[in-house]
Amino acid sequence: MKRSESFGSSIAPIAQSPFTSFNSESQKIAMSASLQAAASANRDAYASPPISPYDPQSQKENISCSGDGACAGEEGVRDPQLFVRNDTASSIAPDEPLFPQEPVDPAAQDVITQHMRSPTFARLEHKPARQDYELAVSFVSTVYDTYNVNPRAWWNQEREFDERYGRPSGVQKRPALKKLAPAPSSGTRNKPKVFLPALPRTPRAPRAPKRTPQARIHDSFDLESLSVSPKPPRPATHRDDTDYNSLPDYAPPLDTLPKGNSKVLKADWKGQVLDLSNDPDRHMLHEAEVNLAATLRLSCATYLCSKRRIFQARIEALRIGKEFRKTDAQQACKIDVNKASKLWQAYEKVGWFKPEFFRQYL
Secondary structure (H helix, E strand, C coil): CCHHHCCCCCCCCCCCCCCCCCCCHHHHHHHHHHHHHHHHHCCCCCCCCCCCCCCHHHHHCCCCECCCCCECCCCCCCCCCCCCCCCCCCCCCCCCCCCCCCCCCHHHHHHHHHHHCCHHHHCCCCCCCHHHHHHHHHCCCCHHHHHHHCHHHHHHHHHHHHHHHCCCCCCCCCCCCCCCCCCCCHHHHHCCCCCCCCCCCCCCCCCCCCCCCCCCCCCCCCCCCCCCCCCCCCCCCCCCCCCHHHCCCCCCCHHHCCCCCCCCCCCCCCCCCCCCCCCCCHHHCCHHHHHHHHHCCCCHHHHHHHHHHHHHHHHHHHHCCCCCCHHHHHHHCCCCHHHHHHHHHHHHHHCCCCHHHCHHHC
């Protein structure tokens, strides 16, 4: 047997010949007896891989093998070492650091010393060592310099990193499955269908016929119906929009308006202008006010009533320190809100809402 095919076991080889067979009873008995003897002799020994034939040390040794196949001195043979350590040729000294630190700038050393002597450093609960400060100072960013060398290459590199590490790799969300109706069980398919006899329907109760109220036939329209009561007369509405004498007059004097200018209180309104030439209260209005009331289709009495209500609301707003707006004028008048807005705009344009006109009434 060759040395490279030996496993270093003490089991004696079994003589074989081309005429023997492993199926014979004598061969099986001899093999089992040799295995039991080897197991009892070396119970703790395990099989090992074969020795490499390229081991020069094993070739120099003189190993004597006996005729039964057992070789002496196999326990001392070893395979060649994969990595040979040569301490004399080592390029790294044991005391030399793996990452040598460059000397710190003297100006930075002075700043660190000044900081460590300051009261701020004394109040720190966990005080860093000087080496920690020196390590932090020695860090210098080179990203900007590297980018300026070749911006396009830097952009391509960052884009590649973003595609490789910035996105999920191959993780796709499965689409939601549609809910299907449960399949019928196999037992119900083979069962024959049982037809139940149809039950007789219960007849529905007949609906009551609709009855329309019979109208009473009168021989003449002069006769009054007894079932219909006459409607009460609608009460007449009394609008207090013409009695301007019952309202106090807080309006600014008419001489504040320019004489001869009838369009200073101008307003836009759709519709035909109302004729106020024969109005009995025309003499109480300025020429510009007559044109304003005629444009808004208001009588002179209605205009005077709305005018006095607006300036009365203006005084109440001054007493409470509130700003007088168009909405306040609409709420004070009893006419159309659009016409009240036109009055407010005209009075605001000529400055009749200034506080100096109403200080004597506050």
